[in-house]
Amino acid sequence: MENKAKIDPKRFEIIRAYQKGEKIPGITAKFSHISKATIYRWINEFKKGRVCRKTRKPTEEKKAFYKTAMNLYRQGLSIPEIQREIKLVSSTTIRRWIMSS
Incomplete structure (x- = not known):
């Protein structure tokens, strides 16, 4: 649930090109600075439904936890106290929510 990795802009471009119907050999030629194995892995992950963090939408449950x-x-509750109340959310996530608000 807490994948903190940011998506690489190049990965996003490659997935976008694939979605638009470009063939994989054309994509690997266009992005020649990225290994073919990496491009194939990213596209296969996309096909399996593994979407990058930035494209995921929060679930209703997560929205409720946030509120x-x-x-x-x-x-006035502290972060550890909040985390004890909402057991399914880590203190790191709560801290990130507070800092971004």
Whole structure:
């Protein structure tokens, strides 16, 4: 659930090219600075439904956890106290939510 890796812009371009119907040999020629094995792996991961973090949309459950965490934080609870209340969310995630709000 907590994949912190950011998507490489080149990976995004390659997946986008594949989605637009470009053939894999054409993609590997266009992105010759990236190994063919890497391009094939990225496309295979995409085919299997593994989408990158930036394209995932938060689930309703996660939205509810976020709202609850922010309400508890505004009430003065500390991050460990919030994490004990919402057991399915890590303290790191709660901290990131607070810092981004």
